[in-house]
Amino acid sequence: MRRGFMRRMAGFALLIVVLLVLVVVGLSSLVGSLWGGHLGRLAPLILFVIVVVIGVGVARGFRRTMAPVGELIEASARVEAGQLGTQVTERGSGEVRSLSRAFNAMSRRLAEGDEQRRRLLAEVSHELRTPLTVIQGTVEGMLDGLYPADHEHLERIQAETRRLEHLIEDLRTLSLTDTGALQLHREPSDLGAIARDAVASFEPQADAAGVALRVEAPPDLPELELDPQRMHQVVANLVSNALRHTPAGREMVVAVAASAGELTLTVRDTGTGMSRDAAAHAFDRFWRSADSAGAGLGLAIVRDLVAAHGGTVELASEEGSGTTVTVRLPV
Numbered sequence: 001m002r003r004g005f006m007r008r009m010a011g012f013a014l015l016i017v018v019l020l021v022l023v024v025v026g027l028s029s030l031v032g033s034l035w036g037g038h039l040g041r042l043a044p045l046i047l048f049v050i051v052v053v054i055g056v057g058v059a060r061g062f063r064r065t066m067a068p069v070g071e072l073i074e075a076s077a078r079v080e081a082g083q084l085g086t087q088v089t090e091r092g093s094g095e096v097r098s099l100s101r102a103f104n105a106m107s108r109r110l111a112e113g114d115e116q117r118r119r120l121l122a123e124v125s126h127e128l129r130t131p132l133t134v135i136q137g138t139v140e141g142m143l144d145g146l147y148p149a150d151h152e153h154l155e156r157i158q159a160e161t162r163r164l165e166h167l168i169e170d171l172r173t174l175s176l177t178d179t180g181a182l183q184l185h186r187e188p189s190d191l192g193a194i195a196r197d198a199v200a201s202f203e204p205q206a207d208a209a210g211v212a213l214r215v216e217a218p219p220d221l222p223e224l225e226l227d228p229q230r231m232h233q234v235v236a237n238l239v240s241n242a243l244r245h246t247p248a249g250r251e252m253v254v255a256v257a258a259s260a261g262e263l264t265l266t267v268r269d270t271g272t273g274m275s276r277d278a279a280a281h282a283f284d285r286f287w288r289s290a291d292s293a294g295a296g297l298g299l300a301i302v303r304d305l306v307a308a309h310g311g312t313v314e315l316a317s318e319e320g321s322g323t324t325v326t327v328r329l330p331v
Helices: 002-035 037-080 094-143 151-179 191-200 203-209 228-244 276-280 298-308
Strands: 187-189 212-216 224-226 251-259 262-269 312-318 322-330
Touching: 037 094, 094 151, 151 298, 187 191, 187 228, 191 212, 191 224, 191 228, 191 251, 191 262, 203 212, 203 228, 224 228, 228 251, 228 262, 228 298, 228 322, 276 312, 298 312, 298 322
Parallel strands: 212 251
Antiparallel strands: 187 224, 251 262, 262 322, 312 322
């Protein structure tokens, strides 16, 4: 593709030179017939020099412009062939350099998207395989008579089934937000009431873990146009994540407050905290610390759902001092 393009451009440049030569011959004849004498004899030489200068300028301009364009064509063919991430040197005129920068950025995004897709497939396969292996092993053991079909083993199957259901729902939510197909059913909602309702479902788990779980939400909060179910999911994910990292005897606080032009939802724990590197990756999909038992999707879903409501989410953490996640929603 590149060689064919360069041949066509060279032919076009040659055509321009031939046209210039014809123009020179015509002008020389005209000037010679009009002026005559010594000046008439010099006119062709002067015009020839002018044409040479113009021709050299045209050739340099073509080379400066067409060479990087040819590289772009060749790089595009490599990307089409699957060599994602191919880069070109940014050179040539300002417009060509801008085109090269745009191509490099596009190629990088394609490579990053492909890498994320591969990693997502690998992580999803791993996360699905674990509960399926437990279910399959338990059922086969029961069929072979190794395990009794009692409450304990059936409860294990049910727990792994719920884990699968939760993972599939998380993946569905991420897919909807990625494609822009997530539909929010907004209605005037009390964020404080949503927080209290979500936290109540975790009270038995918190009591069993020896963690004090408290909600702070004044009764006079302004109502927001929210999707109550999705916002309940936000609070539940934050509380679930914080509970997993809060040791017994510690406290967790879920607070809702109003400030200038926004409502803030804060989930603060007094657990082990996170390192700076861990905090930087906290919202990455499938990222999790070594001691985490989750799939690594909770905070990513929180970020996407909050963004769908027009809000933002921030995380502050320090090792040994706990973690605070703050959701900001415009009023």
